[in-house]
Amino acid sequence: MSVATRKRWNRQSVVEAAADLADKHGYDALTLAMLAQHMGVKPPSVYKHVQSLDDVKTGIQALAATRLTDALMAAAGGKSGDEAVFAVADAYRAFVKAHPGLQVAMSRPSATAHQGPGDDELESSNRQLLGVAVGLLGEYQLSEDDTIHALRMLRSLIHGFVMLETTGSFEMGYDLDTSYRWAIETYIRGLAGAARPTG
Amino acid sequence: MSVATRKRWNRQSVVEAAADLADKHGYDALTLAMLAQHMGVKPPSVYKHVQSLDDVKTGIQALAATRLTDALMAAAGGKSGDEAVFAVADAYRAFVKAHPGLQVAMSRPSATAHQGPGDDELESSNRQLLGVAVGLLGEYQLSEDDTIHALRMLRSLIHGFVMLETTGSFEMGYDLDTSYRWAIETYIRGLAGAARPTG
DNA sequence: GATCGAAAGCTAACACTATTAGCTACGTTC
DNA sequence: GAACGTAGCTAATAGTGTTAGCTTTCGATC
Numbered sequence: 001m002s003v004a005t006r007k008r009w010n011r012q013s014v015v016e017a018a019a020d021l022a023d024k025h026g027y028d029a030l031t032l033a034m035l036a037q038h039m040g041v042k043p044p045s046v047y048k049h050v051q052s053l054d055d056v057k058t059g060i061q062a063l064a065a066t067r068l069t070d071a072l073m074a075a076a077g078g079k080s081g082d083e084a085v086f087a088v089a090d091a092y093r094a095f096v097k098a099h100p101g102l103q104v105a106m107s108r109p110s111a112t113a114h115q116g117p118g119d120d121e122l123e124s125s126n127r128q129l130l131g132v133a134v135g136l137l138g139e140y141q142l143s144e145d146d147t148i149h150a151l152r153m154l155r156s157l158i159h160g161f162v163m164l165e166t167t168g169s170f171e172m173g174y175d176l177d178t179s180y181r182w183a184i185e186t187y188i189r190g191l192a193g194a195a196r197p198t199g
Numbered sequence: 200m201s202v203a204t205r206k207r208w209n210r211q212s213v214v215e216a217a218a219d220l221a222d223k224h225g226y227d228a229l230t231l232a233m234l235a236q237h238m239g240v241k242p243p244s245v246y247k248h249v250q251s252l253d254d255v256k257t258g259i260q261a262l263a264a265t266r267l268t269d270a271l272m273a274a275a276g277g278k279s280g281d282e283a284v285f286a287v288a289d290a291y292r293a294f295v296k297a298h299p300g301l302q303v304a305m306s307r308p309s310a311t312a313h314q315g316p317g318d319d320e321l322e323s324s325n326r327q328l329l330g331v332a333v334g335l336l337g338e339y340q341l342s343e344d345d346t347i348h349a350l351r352m353l354r355s356l357i358h359g360f361v362m363l364e365t366t367g368s369f370e371m372g373y374d375l376d377t378s379y380r381w382a383i384e385t386y387i388r389g390l391a392g393a394a395r396p397t398g
Numbered sequence: 399g400a401t402c403g404a405a406a407g408c409t410a411a412c413a414c415t416a417t418t419a420g421c422t423a424c425g426t427t428c
Numbered sequence: 429g430a431a432c433g434t435a436g437c438t439a440a441t442a443g444t445g446t447t448a449g450c451t452t453t454c455g456a457t458c
């Protein structure tokens with residue numbers, strides 16, 4: 001007989017398991033009973049490792065953010081200018097396609113006012129991402145303020161497109177890949193016109 | 200005693216009442232018990248007018264779409280070119296601010312494969328909106344394909360910005376109104392470069 | 399290797415959710 | 429005024445998350 005010593009869970013590993021389930025069955029379909037069953041345990045036992053289902057969902061949100069950040073930083077690494085922008089845009093879209101549950105998680109206001117561990121990690125991850133993003137737009141000669149605006153615009157554009165795509169809100173009949181690239185190109189073109197007068 | 204003859208409900212009026220509640224308490228917080236109480240009725244009675252809670256939510260989605268369409272068409276009415284684009288963008292953002300519940304409803308995949316009445320209305324409303332939108336970009340001299348791309352991009356940009364704004368995903372410290380206008384301006388600037396060679 | 403305490407499992411229970419069945423009473427119409 | 433359909437009700441079911449309290453198992457210490 002295999003003496004199958006039972007798996008040792010902790011908040012992190014439970015959240016990761018829950019994130020997988022969210023990707024498989026949908027973020028909203030994630031239930032505590034489902035999570036418990038997947039852990040091979042009855043529902044109340046889950047509370048030994050985690051405060052509540054909201055706690056788990058908050059954890060998923062943080063996990064999603066850091067994983068997305070990692071993916072974007074990896075995509076941008078080494079590249080610069082247009083090439084880097086396209087790479088990040090593609091990586092974002094690919095990430096969402098691969099992780100539908102995590103995407104939904106990211107597009108919800110945080111359930112609990114987060115305080116737990118992982119919050120610091122999330123903060124530093126965001127700071128890292130912002131640094132990379134600012135570097136991303138370095139070649140476009142924007143003022144400091146305009147860099148913020150340009151970043152917000154790029155994020156909005158990518159996030160919105162991917163959102164509308166996954167909810168099936170776009171009319172059919174025209175290729176989405178083409179539209180996506182067209183949009184990023186047009187964004188870059190618009191950016192050129194925003195460049196500050198060369199000093 | 201006032202003989203207060205009780206209000207006659209139907210699917211439409213129930214959906215409208217539910218939409219108000221969704222705006223007040225949040226789309227996800229909307230519960231059948233809450234809806235029943237607001238109607239002055241016990242939960243099971245709601246089913247006399249509506250098939251299920253999912254049915255109500257599908258109704259809210261349709262209602263949100265048609266109301267948004269109306270608001271956008273009203274905003275665009277008479278205007279053209281840049282002015283019209285700014286007007287539509289502002290109207291969209293204002294609508295979402297005024298109807299947070301409806302916005303969330305719109306950004307969710309439809310709960311039930313809609314079939315009920317109001318679906319036709321939704322369809323025609325969408326067709327109307329597309330017509331207005333195409334007219335909106337008429338001045339920019341885009342090819343037919345590019346018009347679709349430009350429309351998708353504008354929608355993505357607006358939807359994404361408003362989404363990130365309402366979920367509090369933007370870093371603080373820089374004015375959002377300014378960023379929003381900046382983004383629309385940059386979009387229009389990029390559009391100019393996409394204009395087809397004048398034939 | 400036996401013992402003891404903490405960690406993690408369990409069952410039972412509670413309050414909530416949506417939903418159905420079946421009954422009663424209102425209100426309209428003939 | 430009688431008949432009938434609409435719309436209310438209560439009671440009950442199956443699901444949700446969550447807590448309390450008990451038991452088992454695991455790991456470390458003697």
